[in-house]
Each structure stands twice: as C-alpha cells, then as structure tokens.
Amino acid sequence: MTMLDKAGTFTLGDRTVRRMGYGAMQLAGPGVFGPPRDREAAVAVLRAAVEAGVNHIDTSDFYGPHVTNQIIRDALHPYADDLVIVTKIGARRDGTGAWLPAISATELTSAVQDNLRNLGLEAMDVVNLRVMxxxxxxxxxxxxxxxxxxxxxxxxxxxxxxxxxxxAVTPTQIAEARAMTEIVCVQNLYNLAHREDDAMVADLAEAGIAYVPYFPLGGFTPLQSDALSEVAVELGATPMQVALAWLLQRSPNLLLIPGTSSVAHLTENLKAADLVLPEAAVAQLDQIGAS
Known part of the structure; x- marks a missing residue:
C-alpha cells in the first residue's frame, strides 16, 4: 500500500486510478514551450511519480510541442500495465509559443496521431477535447x-x-457531448479560489464521471490566502498540501494532477494524500472561494 491509496481511487473509463495523479505540463520549457532546462531532472520526476504509486498522468502533445510526450516515453516506456495516460487535443502552438485553436477534422486526427507516435502507443486511454x-x-x-x-x-x-x-466546457456542452458518446472525464479550471463548477462537480459525481481540476494549485499564479496559510500552520503542512487535501475531500470523483519539475516538490504534493482536514478547517477554507 502506498500513501496514495489513502486518498482512494476512482474509475477513469474502464480503468481504476489513484486519485492523486501527475500533470506533465511543467516538464516542457518556460511557458510550456521548448525543451526543459534539465531533461534528466524531468525524467527523474516521472520515474519518481510512478515509483510512488501514481498511475494517472495527464499530458498533451502541444506541451512543448511534442517535448513532454517524448520525455514521458523516454522515462517510462514500456509502460506499466496499470498506468493510464490522458492527453488533450484541440489546440496547437505557433512559432512564438502562442496557443491557437486546432479543431478541424484534419488537425484533430493529426493531433491524436502525434500523441500516439511521441508516446509510443497504439491507442490512447483517454483523449480530452479541449474547447478553446x-x-x-x-x-x-x-x-x-x-x-x-x-x-x-x-x-x-x-x-x-x-x-x-x-x-474547458460548460454544462450545456457536456450534455450535448453525452448525447453523442460516453464521456469519462471533464477537465476544467477548479481549485480553492475558483469554485464556479461546484454544481458541475456534484452532477458529474452522481453520473460516475471523473472531474479533473486543472491548475489545482492556481497554475502560473499559485494560490495565496491568509486563511490557507493559517490552516497550513495549524496542521503542520504547506499551503499547497492543504489546497490539494481540500480537493481530495471535496468530492470522491475529483482526480488531481498537480505538476512539477522537481522530485522534492513532487514528494511534497503526494504527501497531501495523507492529510485529513478537520471540519473546522474545511469550513474556513470554503470561505476562500465564496469571497
């Protein structure tokens, strides 16, 4: 049993994954563009994540582009039988690193083929349609x-x-999609300070669909709050561990994908699975998103 098992598991498609996963975005260079400063360190983080019990990795071939998936392949291929790799398509990068929509049939097909080639897979476990x-x-x-x-x-x-x-979808778009095909997960912006999807999280939980918050720690602008800092001090944890623990306790269908390019930071994130927030702390943290 790993520390991650304490946070439980949830179904992702026809697979069962630990709720604490890993997001690979930060393995690319600055601005998620170009190669990382230290490729060996990026490989080390991925291997440390899997060794710690992570079996859900979130990526995209437009991270880099291509760079992140190629690092994942170098670090982890051949993949463990229980590892689920999730990618997203619907965007591309131009020569300056700008994010542009790419949703034509040709672009989407090429994106899936690029992911397969760079990851060394014959089929993707899960592909998210990213709506720009x-x-x-x-x-x-x-x-x-x-x-x-x-x-x-x-x-x-x-x-x-x-x-x-x-x-990056709305409830109306989810309903439209579910009328067309099975949807196994929704990945939207959600964290302590961004609670617009509260009702969506509950609706998806009832339907047995995973909700994967991107930027669970605030993304490029890390979460900052006096209340968050106070709770962290009280519990002897870091503010980011508390923010992750709050998400784990928020709903059983939340799958977390915090990203980092540091093994030390990875270890810190994963320890959030051990953290149990008392009711008083949860009430205090809930006020952050309500303010």
Whole structure:
C-alpha cells in the first residue's frame, strides 16, 4: 500500500486510478514551450511519480510541442500495465509559443496521431477535447462542440482512442457531448479560489464521471490566502498540501494532477494524500472561494 491509496481511487473509463495523479505540463520549457532546462531532472520526476504509486498522468502533445510526450516515453516506456495516460487535443502552438485553436477534422486526427507516435502507443486511454473559448478567465464560451466531437468519436471507432473526455466546457456542452458518446472525464479550471463548477462537480459525481481540476494549485499564479496559510500552520503542512487535501475531500470523483519539475516538490504534493482536514478547517477554507 502506498500513501496514495489513502486518498482512494476512482474509475477513469474502464480503468481504476489513484486519485492523486501527475500533470506533465511543467516538464516542457518556460511557458510550456521548448525543451526543459534539465531533461534528466524531468525524467527523474516521472520515474519518481510512478515509483510512488501514481498511475494517472495527464499530458498533451502541444506541451512543448511534442517535448513532454517524448520525455514521458523516454522515462517510462514500456509502460506499466496499470498506468493510464490522458492527453488533450484541440489546440496547437505557433512559432512564438502562442496557443491557437486546432479543431478541424484534419488537425484533430493529426493531433491524436502525434500523441500516439511521441508516446509510443497504439491507442490512447483517454483523449480530452479541449474547447478553446473566448480567452478570458479559463476561456470557456458556449457553442456547439458536435463537429469536433464527431471527429473524435470516429477515431474512437477506429480504435485509436479508447475513451473520450472534455476540457474547458460548460454544462450545456457536456450534455450535448453525452448525447453523442460516453464521456469519462471533464477537465476544467477548479481549485480553492475558483469554485464556479461546484454544481458541475456534484452532477458529474452522481453520473460516475471523473472531474479533473486543472491548475489545482492556481497554475502560473499559485494560490495565496491568509486563511490557507493559517490552516497550513495549524496542521503542520504547506499551503499547497492543504489546497490539494481540500480537493481530495471535496468530492470522491475529483482526480488531481498537480505538476512539477522537481522530485522534492513532487514528494511534497503526494504527501497531501495523507492529510485529513478537520471540519473546522474545511469550513474556513470554503470561505476562500465564496469571497
């Protein structure tokens, strides 16, 4: 039994994964563009994560681009039987590193093929359709996703994709997608300070669908709060460990993918699975998102 087992497991497609996973975004260079400063350190982090019991890795071929997936392959291939690798498609990078929509049938098909090639896989466990929105906030905007999703369902029928998820979507888009195909996970912005998806988390939990919060620690602007710091001091933990523990206790369908390029930071993150927040601490932390 690893420390991660204490946080429990949840179903992701037809696989069972530990709820504390790993997000590979930070393995690329600055701005998630280009190679990392220290490739050996990136390989070491991935191997340490799997050795600690992580069996859910979140990635994308537009991290780098291509760089992160190639590092994952170098570090972990041939993959452990229980390892689930999840990717996302629907965006591309230009020569300066800007993020651009890429949702034509040709672009989506090429993206899946790029992921397979760079990861060294014959089929992806889960592919999330990333919906590029308005660019404000977390980028979500309403609009039909039927056309790009139909391309992804076609790739599923071909056997290149086993399961489909969604990223940066609204409740209306989730309903539209679920009418077309099985959706196994939703990946949206959610953390202590961003609670807009509270109702969505509950609805997906009832449906047995995983919710994967991206930027669980605030992303490029780490979470900062006096209340968070106070609880951390009281519990003898770091603020980031408390923020992760709050998510683990928030709902059983939350799968966490905190990212880091440091083994020490990885170990710190994973220890959040051991942390149990008292009711008073949860009440105090809940006020952060309500303020």
């Amino acid at each position: 929105g308005s660019g404000d906030g977390d980028g979500r905007s309403e609009g039909s996703i039927a056309e790009p999703l139909s391309t992804l369902t076609g790739l599923k029928e071909q056997g290149l994709v086993r399961h489909i998820g969604l990223s």
